[in-house]
Amino acid sequence: MTEFESKCYGMSAQDIRKEYMEGLTARLSGLEMVVMSILSDSQELMAMGNTEAARKEINKAKFILAEIMDAKETV
Numbered sequence: 001m002t003e004f005e006s007k008c009y010g011m012s013a014q015d016i017r018k019e020y021m022e023g024l025t026a027r028l029s030g031l032e033m034v035v036m037s038i039l040s041d042s043q044e045l046m047a048m049g050n051t052e053a054a055r056k057e058i059n060k061a062k063f064i065l066a067e068i069m070d071a072k073e074t075v
Contacts, residue, residue, distance in 0.1 A: 001015075008056070008059050009056055009059050009060050009063065010053075010056040011060075013063065016060055016063055016064070017067075020034050020038070020060065020064060021034070021064060021067065025037065031064055031067075031068050032068070034064060035061045035064050035065055038057050038058075038060055038061040038064070039057075039058070039061050041057055042054040042057040042058050042061070045057060
């Protein structure tokens with residue numbers, strides 16, 4: 001994991017792909033539902049005052065959205 005990944009996501013881009021984009025929710029409901037779930041988790045974290053963790057979760061959602069957009073451009 002790079003320093004950027006650590007500060008931005010709290011995990012590597014490879015781990016985001018593995019844990020979120022290749023996970024059960026993604027397979028059953030699609031990546032859009034994964035993003036919605038991450039954003040819901042972010043809201044809960046903000047409500048509890050954990051803005052740093054919420055920021056990282058939002059960055060994960062943005063990463064996944066960018067991957068979705070990239071995949072559509074290559075089709």
